[in-house]
Structures are given as C-alpha cells and as structure tokens.
Amino acid sequence: MQSPQTTHSFLSGRVIALQGDITAQAVDAVVNAANWTLMGGGGVDGAIHRNGGPSILEACQEIRQTRFPDGLPTGDAVLTTAGNLPARFVIHTVGPIKGRHGEQDAAYLAACYHNSLKLAAENSLESIAFPAISTGVYGYPREEAAAVSSKAIASFLASDDQIKEVRLVFFSASDLRVFLHHQQFPSKQEGA
C-alpha cells in the first residue's frame, strides 16, 4: 500500500522524508543499517539481503576478506552492488548500539550519515535513501536520532554539490511523524 504518497521536503527539496520500504527505492544508493559482520541480520539488513539476492552477500564477503577482516567499524560505510533491488548500489553502514559508546553515541550515528553521503559523492552518485539507522534493534531513541541525522545531513550538504536528493524512508507513519517533529534541518518544513 504505497499510494498516494505524502512527502515532506527540507533544504529546498534536496531532502525528502516519506513513509515506505527502503528496498523499494529506485535511487542510486540505498543505505543498509548493517552490523559489523556485514553478513546480514534482521530489520533493514534482512530485507535488503532477502530482496536484493545473494550477490550482495558475496560482495560483502569479498569486502570482509580484503578490506575489513575484523569487521566494519561502527560509523564506517562501504559500497556494494544492489543485486536485484531497484537501486544501483547498497551502502552498508554500522550504527551505534545505544548506550555502548557513552557520550559518543551521537557522534557515531552522525558518522554513519556523513560517511554514507561521502561515499556516495565519491562514487559520483546523486540520489541516496536512508532508513532510520540504529532506531530498531540497536535501540536509539527516534527523537534523538531525528536531531542527529538531520544535523549531520544538513552539515554534509552545506559543503557538497554532488548529492541532489537525500530520501529519508520511515517504515511506519509513527516513525515519520516523530522524525518530522524532532528533525533539526535549518529551515522550516516547506510543505507536504
């Protein structure tokens, strides 16, 4: 049930927020809320591997063998094929488990957004879709994550002109509502 879809825009339309499924987004890259193993899991991670097919896991295994034998550190990001997904690439990032990094939790969550956007820009990509990283199994409060993610995205876009569209995809209407109330994009929401 995807229609008709209400979107909310920020930063002159460069960022949009909507309710939806991350695996259905036809963008240059969708971001996966992965874990350090890069070997899959539940939530977004499970859906991406399930719908994208085995080529994503194969690419992740290659990255583990060649670049990150000890696993992907929290806040880092890597890029793989998107397999059968409508997106071209998947950017895998590891969000912080809330409470594990003390006062650094927010810095790690901001790093996920920053490093994913940076990787997309470095690969000449123009559109990227994010799920609400860490707000599921990893227990990050949605209100706090909204402030951290919006500030990190706004800060990156302020000094970048490669990325044309950042799509923030919330699984439920309630998640989207919480985000809209707690986001801290510099200008007011521009309409629905």
Ligand code: AR6
């Ligand atoms: N599309 C959009 N959002 C989704 C989807 C979807 N298909 N499925 C879930 N969400 P989570 P985390 C929402 O748990 O907290 C995995 O096992 C979900 O409702 O996927 O970063 C990994 O392997 C929530 O709001 O990611 C890791 O071990 C948000 O996406 C661990 O979970 C993130 O929930 C990562 O936990």
